[in-house]
Amino acid sequence: MTDERPTLxxxxxxxxxxxxxxxxxxxWSDRVERLVPGVTxxxxxxxxxxxxxxxxxxxxxxxxxxIGSREEADRWxxxxxxxxxxxxxxxxxxxxxYGAEVVDAQGxxxxxxxxxxxxxxxxxxxxxxxxxxxxxxxxxxxxxxxxQIEAPEGLFE
Numbered sequence: 001m002t003d004e005r006p007t008l009x010x011x012x013x014x015x016x017x018x019x020x021x022x023x024x025x026x027x028w029s030d031r032v033e034r035l036v037p038g039v040t041x042x043x044x045x046x047x048x049x050x051x052x053x054x055x056x057x058x059x060x061x062x063x064x065x066x067i068g069s070r071e072e073a074d075r076w077x078x079x080x081x082x083x084x085x086x087x088x089x090x091x092x093x094x095x096x097x098y099g100a101e102v103v104d105a106q107g108x109x110x111x112x113x114x115x116x117x118x119x120x121x122x123x124x125x126x127x128x129x130x131x132x133x134x135x136x137x138x139x140x141x142x143x144x145x146x147x148q149i150e151a152p153e154g155l156f157e
Contacts (some may be wrong), residue, residue, distance in 0.1 A: 001046055006095070007042060010034050016073035017061050023073045025053075025060045035060055041081040048081070066122070070138045092135055094123070096143035102127055105150050113147065130148070131156055 011027040011034070027034060034041070035053035042048075053064040069075050085093060097113045102125065104110055111127030122134040125147070137149040 006085050007082045008085055008093075008095075009080050010041070013073075013076045013079045013081065015077050016070050017056075019070045020063070021067040021069050021073050022061050022063050023067060023076060024056065025062045026058075027060055031070050032084060033086075035062060039083070042085050043079045043081055045079060047078070079118045087093060092138060093143075094139060096141060097125055097147065099144045100142070101145070102133060102147045102149060104156075105148070110149070110151075110156060 008029075010029045010031075011025050012024050014021070014024040017024045019041075025035070028035050028125045033039070033054075035050050037052055038148070039050045041050065047067075048067070049065040051065055053060050053062040056064075094116050097116055100113050100154055102110045102113060110133070111129035111131055113125045114128050116124035117124045117126055119134070120143050122136045123133045124134055126132060133149060133151065133155070135156075137151050138147055140148040
């Protein structure tokens with residue numbers, strides 16, 4: 001049975017680390033379970049199975065099944081890693097927001113999501129009206145169709 005979940009880019013091999021084929025990975029997700037031993041990540045060069053991983057400064061040092069030497073690790077530099085979307089109903093996936101109509105608790109249409117901006121406190125939905133709406137205000141989501149928010153007074157003024 002094949003996995004039908006959408007594939008997301010989750011990181012990139014930055015460079016070789018050491019002499020035994022380990023690589024530094026820049027993980028673009030906060031879901032560190034992407035690097036648990038036994039997990040398979042996809043790439044343009046085929047699948048890679050995580051053998052071992054450890055946090056190292058702002059990145060991870062990872063051993064993959066198909067990379068056994070420093071020379072092989074150097075050849076993987078820059079390769080983007082992908083994985084299926086995790087089954088987690090509590091997560092708002094950014095790609096589910098684009099094109100969705102945003103309505104407030106009173107049913108007033110506030111705009112359509114055209115972009116999502118990274119922000120330290122909460123990512124922001126950028127609406128076609130120019131409004132910025134923190135994701136923390138999302139109450140319900142119908143993927144790419146409708147987002148209901150509960151926003152404080154004055155947000156759209």
